Amino acid sequence: MNTNSLSTFSGSSARENLRIYMAKAQWEADAKDRLITFLREEYGYSYVATGEDVVTNPHTGKNYDYELSPEEANLPIMALEIFRLLGELPDLGIQGDEGT
Numbered sequence: 001m002n003t004n005s006l007s008t009f010s011g012s013s014a015r016e017n018l019r020i021y022m023a024k025a026q027w028e029a030d031a032k033d034r035l036i037t038f039l040r041e042e043y044g045y046s047y048v049a050t051g052e053d054v055v056t057n058p059h060t061g062k063n064y065d066y067e068l069s070p071e072e073a074n075l076p077i078m079a080l081e082i083f084r085l086l087g088e089l090p091d092l093g094i095q096g097d098e099g100t
Helices: 026-043 092-097
Strands: 006-009 020-023 046-056 062-070 079-080
Touching: 026 046, 026 062
Parallel strands: none
Antiparallel strands: 006 020, 046 062, 062 079
């Protein structure tokens, strides 16, 4: 198991420091890949995903979906949090192309 794909959650004392694997849904990975492609094609910025479910607070389990690191030294590292606002549509890209 890739340790970059682990999240830490805490609750009761029995759950302290419990690590749970949080698999990403395919639409989340696709959204991340689309952003990386957009940054490369529109701005010439080359980024790679260097972390997944990156924990920012081990006491609460707060995390963000992906850490994106630049392949150039002069660009910032990005934290990417993905939200799905439209429910369970099979493919948001296809829905947008159909005009709905």
